[in-house]
Amino acid sequence: MIAQAKDVGLLLTPRQLFQQQTIEALAAVVIRESVAAPVIHAEQGLVSGPLPMTPAQLWWFEQQLSELHHWNQSLMVTISGQPDRARLARALGLLLERHDALRIRIDLSNGPMARIEAAVPSEELFTCIDLREMSDEASTEAIAGEAERYQQSLHLERGPLFRAILFDLGPERPSRLLLIAHHLVVDGVSWRIVLEDLERAYLAGEEHQTAFPSKTTSIKQWTEAAQALAKSGALSREAAFWNEQDQPGDLSIPLDDPAGARTEASAETCHLSFSREETEALLRQAPAAYKTQVNDLLLTALVQAFHQWTGEDRLLLDLEGHGRESVVPGTDLSRTVGWFTSMFPLLLRRPDGSTADIVKGIKEQVRAIPSGGVGYGLLRYLAHTPQGERLRHQTAPQVCFNYLGQLDRGGPEQGLFGLASEPTGREHGASNRMPYELAINADVTDGRLTMMWTYSGARFMRATVEMLAASYRRCLCELIAHCCAADAGGYTPSDFPDVQIDQDALDNILETMERSHAR
Template sequence: MTLLGDSAPDVNTLRDFLQDALPDYMVPAAFVTLDVMPLTPNGKVDRKALPAPEAARPELATAFTAPRDEKEQILAGIWAQLLGIDDIGVHDSFFELGGDSILSIQVVARANQAGLRLNARHIFQHPTIAELAAVSGTGPTIQAEQGIVVGDLPLTPIQHWFFEQNLSEAHHWNQSVMLSVTMPLDVGLMETAVSHLITHHDAFRLQFNQTDSGWQQVNADLPEVVPFSHVDLSDVVVGEETAVLQTHANRLQASLDLHNGPLMHVAYFTFGANKPGRLLILVHHLAMDGVSWGILLEDLQLAYQQLANNQPVQLPPKTTSFRHWAQRLTELAQSEALQDEVAWWTAVSTLTPLPRDIDTPAANTEASADSITVGLTQAETEALLREVPDVYRTEINDILLTALAQALSQWTGNSAVRIHLEGHGREDLFEEVDLSRTVGWFTSLYPVQLDLTGITQPGAAIMSVKEQLRQLPQRGIGYGLLRYLSTDPATQTAMQAIPHPEVSFNYLGQMGQGMNDDSPLSMAPEARGMERSPQARRTHLLEIDGSIGDGRLEMAWTFSRNSHSRNTIIQVAEQFIDALRNLITHCQSPESGGVTLSDVSDFGWEQNDLDDILSAIDDLEL
């Protein structure tokens, strides 16, 4: 922008002007005033010589704007807690600071508890604190059932998928955490705290029964016995504590009852005076997902602390029940609008099998599972979270999946790869629904094909994968609705014919947000026991699960020793990390950056229109 006159307008004036002319996501987060533009010898803008916005902030104080009122202060505090950043300006973008769709759910939950009334759509449409504060309270007031929810409810798509696997020991398929307890807990108070969780979160009381027409679920009333146990291991011989702990953990992991519930158990292990205890929390996957863990841990700590302080237990208000969500999904699956997606999902129905190391592989069971973990350094993770997203206007998933597509293509020799992609599933589909503090299994699972044919450069790969993911209708949630909930015979036949990919990918986001800074609980080093039955058939040949903890990205690659050698998976995983590092390095280079169609969707352009405009800008001489 060239300014006429002796003085430059202030940043707020510039921002207001651009907001009237551009979509929100194209308005710059910072502005830099220069006397002249640095030029290359041939008269074009020398982008490498342009100063970074951060370097300009001392001269342009308004480029960083501190919170100006109570709403902005509340939001800045929430962002700081979740993102781990102290100084957040009201014009900083949530996603450019490392935020993702999973963290956005937690922002909504905490903002609503503070009385600001936001929904997930607000954060995507208004990703700065200033914009969020302005729209807070403008959405509908959502009234959720605050009492105990009981009665029948339909299965959701992910629950249908689970029972479709026909597992031999379906009751033994859990998620769990093992926590270290730095101070003694009152056993009676902890048991009471667990009882409040069972009362408050209806999903823990789900029960499942198989009938002639298939599996049915019901929200049961309160159980007669609280699913809590205290295990005293103080008499165990020194040096054998870990082995004994694992024996008890394995027993508890196999103890859940789908038919009679409840679907969770909390066990407190003590080892004698002056020794840290352990708290094992396990929940059947049918009632739990990654987002729910933050809610569970937060509420368990809150309930226990209130009881310890002789206060009545008062947990945050419930949001929309899992039962209501399941009912609304069933209705949505019959809509005409959703039927339009069938052609999209069935367009690619072929599946090329993964290479195997063993000619006649044995059963792909949990007993045969092995895992290796690769990751980034803290500095590399910081760059992935803070520097990379702004370059191509991407989410973390876009970059991870680009690296994965490159690694799998190199391994398989196919430029197009198919992946079962997991999403959090808590999509903003209905005006009257708020799932930000609802416990349950909401995951969406859908196939994606990522095609890098003819693409060798990192920037082109990022933009291609980004656009392929943006073309997914409704972030993929329609696939499960059509496959499992549609009552149209033709739709059922078409969707059931789509083969399941052999690779699954799940990025869980930044972990640990459910733990208070002053909490006596922290993640323990011991294993949690066998979360799944050793006899159970694994659902994929290769499972890739990523998360960020303690400032580092880690990616776990789980495979079957009956199909692949450990060296093969190590090689592919290292190719993935090398590709990811290459993408990060590219995004830090001056020549990186680009605009794709999804960035300018409001204008209705085609790709060739955008290419012509960008080419003209690139050739611009000043």
């Protein structure tokens, strides 16, 4: 919504969307602030040269993986109609000209050091595999085999780090397009931008002018500005919060076999799914009770499930966010491709008391995160200060949680591309070490909340993770039911940002008001 509004000259932020609850109120704020907002100057031409890395990229190199070249993200899509190979090749070339991150190369000899190439050879970018004469069964098998092979074809130094493989199935069957990118050059938000711009370029045909919107801040401009912000000391006030996330005491989670390998070869996934009715209640009804966001409720259920499993009242985990908050002055990443994900530790403490008390307590802990978590990566990886050094020696969380939101909502319908069901091949090299004992990814697709619990089958028995996932499901469903009950509800101090007040004092005021109203 924000990106599309910007295309017509209106500037708005996620905070404004939540604060202004009607179109009329939002329009008044947006029009006023769009006129007063400073102009963000984004380079519209080709960007190349040395590139400072983002915190996410530096985190990745910190993992010291054994197969650096094989750690990808990928997408398999269908193409409506018979694909025009020449037009698709041209569109892919325009896509790489527009998005500088897709032309990144990494020098590993003295570094690592990143740079953006001015151009990429076309033969590295696009490959067409003719499967028109194959049966459905044979072509499906061929696609799976080729996808597996091309997942291993990227190279940080030589390139490419982005490539497209067209599986031409003829006029009677929708062709498939496999897009593979090394994770160093894309994140989850990037894929929507890539698909939208690839469609624009393809549908423009042979015209020299493609109907792209104006470029937003380049990855090079953002990383340079982020470095300047980190070194300026403006984020130093956040250091105390991040230091508090590393508390004494053993918060490790129980493993079935601590001696087992934690490599991608041993990775297994437990899938958890919720009904459309449960998901609808979570998204539309439950947040109203305590003025929460969906992520607050998901994390509350997580703390409850881990408490039932371990008996521990604290849960240390890494949270992931899109990392594109307006923290770095003078930048706009709404249509910029790159890896901007924010990853930051959070020590969640389960409050004593009722379900209402627990929900309120977790909500307030999440609300206390400064800069949406972006500041942590800037301080740890870009500031080069004693504060950043302390953060680099904190206890590493064993659990990662990432709620990706509603993946099939919030953007224009894709007319040219549709998601395909074929597997894209293994995205990570088998010998790479998994960063976490448990990586939990959640999203809403086709109206259903689904979760993937990824773990090493050599360290956990499947029954253990299935038990934990089932416990989480019960906790979240109980939480939804509580929040949807007629007598549930309440406010927390973060609902009144202009007043310094704690929860007990706020509860006393609200109870006094309720008694007065009853009389």
